[in-house]
Amino acid sequence: MIRIDQRSSTPIYQQLVQEIKEVILRGVLQPGDKLPSVRELSVQLTINPNTVQKSYQELERQKIIENLRGKGTYVSTHYKPREDTEKLSVLRDDLRKVLIEAHYLGLDEEKITEMVRQLLEELTIREGDR
Amino acid sequence: MIQIENLNKNYGESQALQDINLRVEQGSIFGLVGPNGAGKTTLIKTIMGVLLPSDGRVLVDGRDVHQDPTVKSRVGYVADYQNYYPGFRVKDMIRLYRQTYPHWSEERFAELSRIFSLPEGQKMAKLSKGMRTQLAVLLNLSLMPAVLVLDEPTSGLDPVLRRLVLNILVGEVAGNGTTIFIATHQLNELERTCDHVGILHEGRVLFDESLEQMKENIRKIQAAFDGELPEEFLKRPEILKVERQGRVYSIVVKEKVDEVKAELLNYKPLLLEDIDLSLEDIFIYRMGGLGYEFHGIVA
Numbered sequence: 001m002i003r004i005d006q007r008s009s010t011p012i013y014q015q016l017v018q019e020i021k022e023v024i025l026r027g028v029l030q031p032g033d034k035l036p037s038v039r040e041l042s043v044q045l046t047i048n049p050n051t052v053q054k055s056y057q058e059l060e061r062q063k064i065i066e067n068l069r070g071k072g073t074y075v076s077t078h079y080k081p082r083e084d085t086e087k088l089s090v091l092r093d094d095l096r097k098v099l100i101e102a103h104y105l106g107l108d109e110e111k112i113t114e115m116v117r118q119l120l121e122e123l124t125i126r127e128g129d130r
Numbered sequence: 131m132i133q134i135e136n137l138n139k140n141y142g143e144s145q146a147l148q149d150i151n152l153r154v155e156q157g158s159i160f161g162l163v164g165p166n167g168a169g170k171t172t173l174i175k176t177i178m179g180v181l182l183p184s185d186g187r188v189l190v191d192g193r194d195v196h197q198d199p200t201v202k203s204r205v206g207y208v209a210d211y212q213n214y215y216p217g218f219r220v221k222d223m224i225r226l227y228r229q230t231y232p233h234w235s236e237e238r239f240a241e242l243s244r245i246f247s248l249p250e251g252q253k254m255a256k257l258s259k260g261m262r263t264q265l266a267v268l269l270n271l272s273l274m275p276a277v278l279v280l281d282e283p284t285s286g287l288d289p290v291l292r293r294l295v296l297n298i299l300v301g302e303v304a305g306n307g308t309t310i311f312i313a314t315h316q317l318n319e320l321e322r323t324c325d326h327v328g329i330l331h332e333g334r335v336l337f338d339e340s341l342e343q344m345k346e347n348i349r350k351i352q353a354a355f356d357g358e359l360p361e362e363f364l365k366r367p368e369i370l371k372v373e374r375q376g377r378v379y380s381i382v383v384k385e386k387v388d389e390v391k392a393e394l395l396n397y398k399p400l401l402l403e404d405i406d407l408s409l410e411d412i413f414i415y416r417m418g419g420l421g422y423e424f425h426g427i428v429a
């Protein structure tokens with residue numbers, strides 16, 4: 001399920017954070033499910049274990065997964081999206097960049113909105129889901 | 131952990147290694163690349179204690195490998211060519227390692243023997259290069275190394291075995307906290323597996339950075355314009371390389387990437403996008419910039 005593109009300019013640990021978030025969002029991993037160990041995932045993907053560790057730490061910091069001492073790492077059962085102004089402003093900047101790119105690709109407002117709607121559907125984020 | 135301090139190695143008049151300082155943390159993977167003849171094998175043989183340094187020292191887990199050779203009982207070495215006694219059979223090599231290395235683990239050996247199926251009765255002279263490499267990996271992981279040094283470990287292996295060996299290596303780091311030092315020409319392998327990468331060029335280590343830093347610090351931007359970009363913009367020191375085909379500029383930027391992009395937007399591009407750079411591209415661009423940046427990088 002998890003794919004890593006080593007050529008991408010996005011660091012591998014960030015790609016992994018993103019991929020795991022997506023797997024959880026799609027319900028492939030659900031709250032309370034156990035994640036593979038650092039060793040398992042690094043061997044499975046042939047990536048550096050410290051990179052996997054760093055991704056897990058980041059996901060833990062964001063309270064998306066939790067590490068139960070001696071038992072392993074699990075998808076959080078009590079994750080609540082919370083407002084994080086700093087993160088929001090980064091997200092806003094990222095969106096801005098994407099919109100600039102979209103503009104230069106010749107997309108108008110209608111096409112962009114349609115694309116966003118489709119993506120939200122794909123990711124099954126609908127109102128009332130969370 | 132491996133610490134290399136002010137290491138110099140001369141062969142007569144010629145300096146093979148010059149002022150090398152490196153530190154490889156425990157449980158991490160360091161990738162060393164460099165053109166042929168850069169001194170990689172000399173460096174590795176010096177780390178292994180096979181060659182004496184002309185100056186400086188090499189510490190493994192805090193102990194000097196040239197003063198205190200017992201530390202080598204926990205150092206595994208997979209050479210680029212396995213010079214095993216040709217008359218020995220595979221089982222003789224196994225016995226030799228088992229008797230030589232005090233921390234040899236039968237459990238680890240049994241586990242790895244199931245993965246690599248090696249003909250125990252075969253003579254070394256009859257083993258293919260790939261077989262010898264597999265045997266070397268098997269033996270050197272079974273001695274339970276604290277530090278594992280590999281010189282071109284995947285050359286001569288088919289893609290399946292190559293992936294298998296890399297998986298075993300990352301598993302070794304994750305499971306046992308082994309420190310790995312790997313010299314290779316296979317940049318695409320380093321990209322996924324290394325924490326840090328260094329480049330050896332004419333006996334000096336030029337960059338020693340984490341892969342993340344390396345990728346963050348250099349980008350390629352492709353942008354198309356109706357007119358031309360002003361010369362003085364293209365002469366910015368951050369811009370390593372500019373190629374132009376018709377309206378499209380490909381610009382390689384080192385540092386201040388966002389600043390350069392913001393400025394490019396002022397020239398109203400028809401299109402502006404980031405192109406991913408592989409580690410190989412990064413090395414080629416950075417080596418290309420060496421002529422005028424040499425001193426800056428070393429300092």
